[in-house]
Amino acid sequence: MPPLGSPQPGATVQPTSDPEAGPSYGSALSLLASxxxxxxxxxxxxxxxxxxxxxxxxxxxxxxxxxxxxxxxAYFVASIPSAKLIETIGYQKSLVIGLLVMAAGALGMMLAASIPSYGVTLAMLFVIASGITLLQVAANPYVAVVGRPETASSRLNLVQAMNSAGTMLAPMFGAYLILGRSKGGTATADVVLTPAERLADAQSVILPYGLVAGVLVILAVVIARYPLPAMGNATRRLSPEARRHLSLWKHRNLVFGIPAIFIYLIAEIGVANLFVNFVSQPDIANLTHEQAGQYLTFLWGGMMIGRFAGSAIMQKVDAGLVLAVFSVGAFVVMLVTVFTTGPAAMWALILVGLFHSIMFPTIFTLGIRGLGPLTEEGSGLLIMAIAGGALVVVQGWLADAYGLQNSFLLTAACELYVLFYALWGSRPTQQAG
Known part of the structure; x- marks a missing residue:
């Protein structure tokens, strides 16, 4: 597959001599941040x-x-087809298709709410996630590779800060338009809903997903009409003959980076998904789901602040060292979450967002460091590792079997692997030619 930034059928590109500083790249980076x-x-x-x-x-x-x-x-299933699609039609058209697939899934969520159907809901969430996978396969390596290699982690953390801005605003959107407009979202934990109330609650997602679908279609139109700059020659793929002499698996930073992404996603998704239920418990904060959803904003806000700060710090401090410090901080606050109660446990869980902030973009850029012409293939494997979020079901099982609070010991264990990767696993063993 040709590099994501190379000229593709139907795609207009603008070469830049200094892509990190050039105006065409700067405006494209702003658009991709959206x-x-x-x-x-x-x-x-x-x-x-x-x-x-x-x-x-x-x-x-x-x-x-x-x-x-x-x-x-969906990340595991859709990553390879996404790469093939980019090879066939080009990265810019693939971004547009990814946005339209997400819009179709959002419209499908409106259908699932109208029925309502648990099965259709699962299917439509899979469709939305498949569209996001396509965007991830294209956009993450694009931002990481275009520009100076030594500031790749800083650059991707900066753009990922906009991802965190979205995650910070989403809980307020969801708490107001979903939980705030439903009986289950505004009731205490022990209230049992009637069938009529459950039907009304299910239909409360129609409006928010309709709004999301509209925004995605508009963004797809904008991306389709925008001339994105080329990535240059740094990651241009080799001929099959030359490629046979190189191996991804000789690069320690990639070999240990793939499980690092996989394991980190278990931690991030487990915290985010169980946050509302955890802080709603009587011995933690004793909140309604609507109120707890509003506190979720602080968790994602911490991630946004951490990424802006991390981007600045990594301009001068080694990315691996910064990752190690943040992983130790995450481990400590998870222990506080497990072994305390009341506001201390709640705020400790909120604080883990700050320490999680730089982990994905930093692991990603450390993982592709030194891959040269193998960067594209390595990036695809790292994006596929996002499927680790699927194992959040293990934490769900632990919560059912041993208690919700104790289940966060799994999160603490995940932080230790990230620490190992930061200190040793991320060191590149060789440079690809």
Whole structure:
């Protein structure tokens, strides 16, 4: 597959001599930041959607987290087809198709709410996640590779900060338009809904997903008409003969980076998905789901602040060292979450968002460091590893079996692997030619 930034059929590109400083790249980066914003926004709507669906369909924690597992299974299933699609029609058209697929899934969510149907809901969330996968396969390596290699982590953290802006605003959107307009979202935890109330609650998602679909279509039109700059020759793919002499698996930073992404996603998604249910408990904050959904904004706000700060810090400090410090911080606050109660436990769980902030973009850029012409293939494997979020169902099972609070010990264990990767696993073993 040719590099994502190379000229493609039907795509207009503008070469830049200094892509990190050039005006064409700067404006393109701003436009791509809107994609990061939207897929962050839509992904985090799930955090308010899940407690909503738990109430509507009377689900246990395992069934609730299975919904999110279906979302992340889409990353595993759709990553390779996404790469093939980019090879066939070009990255710019693929971005447009990804946005339209997401819009179709959002419209399908309106159908699922009208029925209502748990099965159709799962299917439409899979469709939306497949569209996001296509965007991820194209946009993450594009931002990481275009520009100076030594500032790749800083650059991707900066754009991912816009992703966090979307995740910060989504809980307010979901809390007001989904939980705030439903009986289950405004009632205390022990209230049992009647069938009529469950039907009314299910239909409360029609308006928010209609609004999301409209924005996605508009953004697709804008991306289709915008001339994106080329990535240049740094990652241009080799001929099959030359490629046979190189191996991805000789690069320690990639080999250990793939499980690092996989394991980190278990931690991030587990915290986000179970946050509302956790802080709603009587011995933690004793809030309604609507009120807890508003506090979720602080979790994602911490991620946005952390990414802006991390982007600035990594201009001068080694990315691996910064990642190590943040992973230790995440481990400590997760222990506080597990072994305390009341506001201390709630705010500790909120604070983990700050420490999680730089992990995905930093692991990603450390993982592709030194791959040269293998960058494209390595990027695809790292994006596929986002499927680790599907294993949040394991935390759901732990919550059912051993208690919701104790289930966050799994999150703490995930932070330790990230620490290992930062200190040793991320060191590149060789440079690809």
């Amino acid at each position: 994609l990061f914003f939207m897929w962050g926004f839509i992904t985090v709507i799930n955090n308010t959607l899940l407690p909503h669906l738990r109430s509507v369909f009377d689900l246990n924690y395992t069934q609730t987290t299975l919904i999110e597992s279906v979302w992340f299974i």
